[in-house]
Each structure stands twice: as C-alpha cells, then as structure tokens.
Amino acid sequence: MISRKNSESLFETAKTLFPGGVNSPVRAFKSVDGVPLFIEKGDGCRIWDADGNEFIDFCCSWGPLILGHNHPAVRTKIEQNLVNGTSFGAPTKLENELGNLIVQNNPFVEKIRFVSSGTEAVMSGIRLARGYTGRNKIIKFEGCYHGHSDSLLVKAGSGLATFGSSSSAGVPESFSAETIVLPLNDREAVNTAIKNHGDDIACIIIEPIPANNGLLLQEKSYLEFLREVCTENGILLFFDEVISGFRVAFAGAAEYYNIQPDIVTYGKIIGGGLPVGAYGASNEIMAHISPLGDVYQAGTLSGNPVAMAAGIAQLSECLKDGFYENQENKTKKFVDKINAHAKSKSYEFELFSIGSIFWLTFSNAESVRSASEIRAESMQDFKNLYAELLNAGIYLGPSGYEVGFVSAAHNEDVLNQVADTFCNALDAIMA
Ligand SMILES: *Cc1c(COP(=O)(O)O)cnc(C)c1O
Numbered sequence: 195m196i197s198r199k200n201s202e203s204l205f206e207t208a209k210t211l212f213p214g215g216v217n218s219p220v221r222a223f224k225s226v227d228g229v230p231l232f233i234e235k236g237d238g239c240r241i242w243d244a245d246g247n248e249f250i251d252f253c254c255s256w257g258p259l260i261l262g263h264n265h266p267a268v269r270t271k272i273e274q275n276l277v278n279g280t281s282f283g284a285p286t287k288l289e290n291e292l293g294n295l296i297v298q299n300n301p302f303v304e305k306i307r308f309v310s311s312g313t314e315a316v317m318s319g320i321r322l323a324r325g326y327t328g329r330n331k332i333i334k335f336e337g338c339y340h341g342h343s344d345s346l347l348v349k350a351g352s353g354l355a356t357f358g359s360s361s362s363a364g365v366p367e368s369f370s371a372e373t374i375v376l377p378l379n380d381r382e383a384v385n386t387a388i389k390n391h392g393d394d395i396a397c398i399i400i401e402p403i404p405a406n407n408g409l410l411l412q413e414k415s416y417l418e419f420l421r422e423v424c425t426e427n428g429i430l431l432f433f434d435e436v437i438s439g440f441r442v443a444f445a446g447a448a449e450y451y452n453i454q455p456d457i458v459t460y461g462k463i464i465g466g467g468l469p470v471g472a473y474g475a476s477n478e479i480m481a482h483i484s485p486l487g488d489v490y491q492a493g494t495l496s497g498n499p500v501a502m503a504a505g506i507a508q509l510s511e512c513l514k515d516g517f518y519e520n521q522e523n524k525t526k527k528f529v530d531k532i533n534a535h536a537k538s539k540s541y542e543f544e545l546f547s548i549g550s551i552f553w554l555t556f557s558n559a560e561s562v563r564s565a566s567e568i569r570a571e572s573m574q575d576f577k578n579l580y581a582e583l584l585n586a587g588i589y590l591g592p593s594g595y596e597v598g599f600v601s602a603a604h605n606e607d608v609l610n611q612v613a614d615t616f617c618n619a620l621d622a623i624m625a
Pocket of ligand 1: 311312313314316339340341342401406434435436437461462471
C-alpha cells in the first residue's frame with residue numbers, strides 16, 4: 195500500500211476550511227478508498243503527490259491537459275506573457291489570437307465569446323438560445339452534465355419525457371420545470387416531448403460524446419436525427435463540447451461526426467490548463483449577445499491574457515499534422531490490448547474509447563448508450579480495481595462514472611507498460 199500520511203494530514207486541515215475538504219466534490223475520493231491524494235507537481239504524463247508517490251496520470255485535470263503536465267510550449271508562453279501583467283479588464287491582442295485560431299480552424303462557429311469556465315459557457319449559451327428563440331424550455335438528456343447552473347442540474351428517472359425534478363437542493367421547482375429530461379438514444383422520447391411542448395422548446399442540449407456518466411457513445415444517426423427534428427421545429431441544436439471540443443478533433447464532435455450544431459460550448463482543453471470557457475454560433479445568433487444584442491452576459495476576468503496565452507500555445511500544438519490521428523491510434527492500441535486480455539480470461543469487463551477518451555465498465559455489453567444501462571453494483575468492482583491501480587502507480591479520476599484521458603505525453607512505451615499493469619490488476623481483482 196502506498197503511504198498517504200502527508201495527504202491525510204493535509205486533508206484534515208482542508209476539512210476545517212472547505213466543505214468536505216475540497217473545492218470541487220468529484221475530488222473527494224468518496225466512491226473509492228482513502229483520502230484524496232494531494233498533488234504537488236506534474237510533468238508529462240506523470241504526477242507526484244505530497245508523500246512522494248509517483249503516478250501515471252489519466253485524469254489529466256479531468257480533460258484540459260491534452261498535452262500532459264508542464265508542457266514546455268504552454269509554460270513558456272505563459273511565462274512570456276505573465277511579465278506584462280495578469281489582467282486589464284480591457285481587450286488584448288491575445289484574445290484576437292486565440293479567437294482567430296479557433297474560428298479559422300473550426301467551420302462550425304463564426305463568432306465566439308470567451309468566459310472563465312465550462313459552466314459559465316453553457317449557462318450563457320442557454321440564455322442565448324432562449325433569447326434568440328423567445329422560448330422557455332430546454333431538453334437535456336439523462337447522464338449528460340452541463341455544469342452546475344440551476345436549470346441544468348436536473349436529472350430524471352427513466353421513462354418518457356419526464357419533467358425535471360431537481361437533483362440538487364437549492365434549485366426552485368419553477369426553474370427545473372423548464373428543463374425536460376429525456377433518456378439518451380431514445381427517438382420516441384424526443385418526438386413525444388416535441389409533440390407536447392415543441393412551440394416552447396428553445397434548444398436541445400447534448401454532450402454529442404456523453405462523457406460525464408460513463409462514456410455513453412451515441413450512434414451518428416441519432417445525432418443526425420436530433421439535427422433534423424431541431425431544424426423542423428425551430429429548435430436550436432446545442433452541442434456541449436466542453437469535453438469533446440479539441441479532444442476528438444480540433445473542432446470536436448461536430449467535426450468528428452460532421453454535424454452542424456447551432457450553438458457550441460467549449461471549456462477544459464481550450465485554456466491550456468487555465469480557466470477558460472467559450473460559447474460560439476453563427477454571426478446571426480451571436481448578434482443577440484450584449485453589447486450587440488439584448489442577451490446580457492459579461493465577465494471581469496473573461497479573456498484573461500495569461501489564460502489566453504496558455505490556450506494559444508496548447509491549441510497550436512493540437513493543430514500540428516497528425517496530432518489527433520496519433521492520439522486516437524495509440525489510445526486504441528492501449529484499449530485493445532487490455533480488452534483482448536479481458537476477453538481471453540472471459541472477464542465481464544470492457545474498455546470503450548473514442549479519440550483519446552476511454553472508459554472502463556464491468557459489463558460485456560457491446561454498447562452502453564444510456565445512463566440506465568450502467569449497473570450501480572459494478573461500482574464495487576471499480577473500487578477494487580482503483581485500489582490495485584493506485585498502488586501500482588496509475589492514477590484515474592476517482593469514480594467509475596468518470597472517463598480517462600490519454601495525453602500527447604503518454605507515449606506508446608508508457609501505454610504498453612500501463613496496459614500490462616492494468617491486466618495484472620484485473621487478474622488480481624477477478625481472481
Ligand atoms: C466539465 C464540463 C462542464 C463544466 O465545466 P466547468 O469548467 O467544470 O464549469 C460542462 N459541460 C461538460 C460537457 C463538461 O464536461
């Protein structure tokens with residue numbers, strides 16, 4: 195067992211300062227054993243904790259670090275700009291540079307607006323959808339996470355066209371009543387909701403690659419179906435690409451599937467590890483945003499120059515030839531190797547992947563497309579596997595509902611070694 199003495203002591207102090215000892219609940223190690231590891235530094239694909247333990251990191255800050263930790267190009271660009279000051283509340287050239295980099299290489303958006311987090315991006319995008327259409331309701335899908343703003347913190351039981359009951363305390367019923375929650379991969383549910391409320395539905399929001407409740411890969415034809423029903427009914431199709439943007443392709447899932455959304459949101463990778471989010475759409479739709487239009491949205495630190503610099507450096511690396519092919523190929527090899535082992539031993543286990551995102555599930559199902567297909571009991575197996583992997587120096591996001599990320603810094607040698615360790619860990623818990 196690795197020592198967590200220093201992390202334990204730091205966590206004790208943290209608990210006196212922050213609710214549950216953390217500043218974001220997913221960090222709390224609630225569904226795996228022990229205290230959260232306090233991380234001291236990262237370099238490439240590795241991180242070190244407060245007890246000096248070294249890990250290969252597949253959490254990668256929950257997605258932003260597609261180049262790995264401490265990438266020289268990102269670090270240098272931050273350092274170069276840091277000496278000029280950290281914030282002005284006035285425009286800077288760096289915003290133009292990052293904006294250009296995105297718009298020039300992304301055929302799906304004509305204008306964007308920078309904000310400081312994914313939550314803020316989606317919240318603002320929803321307001322824009324409502325302001326543009328003059329409609330109130332939104333459709334979201336069970337298992338898709340869109341940040342923690344009120345109208346989006348709604349889950350639902352299974353069933354057809356369930357009206358949202360809030361899944362967080364503190365969200366008034368009247369807010370969540372405007373959110374219709376539907377199961378993924380269910381066309382009938384969408385048709386029924388549109389039949390009942392179509393005239394008042396502003397947008398259908400979806401993670402086109404749902405990756406916040408396992409990896410619930412949708413069929414391309416389903417996403418095309420959503421595109422069609424939106425167009426037919428004057429509803430905006432809203433792709434929340436906070437994870438998938440710049441991850442599966444530079445222009446995200448829209449490029450991967452070649453589907454034009456009406457509004458898109460980005461976060462995570464876009465800021466090179468600093469807090470940046472963005473929402474984008476056509477010139478026509480974006481003209482409704484203040485100060486051009488009457489949908490208000492603002493931010494003191496929006497377009498922060500240091501964060502813009504980090505984003506410019508990171509996205510420039512992503513634009514290099516073959517970047518995404520390489521990411522996808524090595525991830526596929528890694529996943530295939532572990533799956534072949536699991537199959538040879540007849541384990542009920544499967545790794546799913548797309549691009550450089552992977553998710554492990556204790557099931558032999560050929561696909562898992564909706565939240566209700568994930569067995570809650572399998573989380574005990576995840577917990578056991580997590581302990582084995584952590585002791586063997588592999589760090590994943592501490593929940594079986596979270597996906598893992600491969601970065602450019604995870605080379606094939608490292609991935610091969612990790613695959614072997616992974617297979618041994620599986621053998622240990624399945625024995
Ligand atoms: C992470 C995430 C968000 C929220 O972004 P924050 O930066 O954590 O506020 C929203 N949507 C999706 C799809 C995400 O993965």
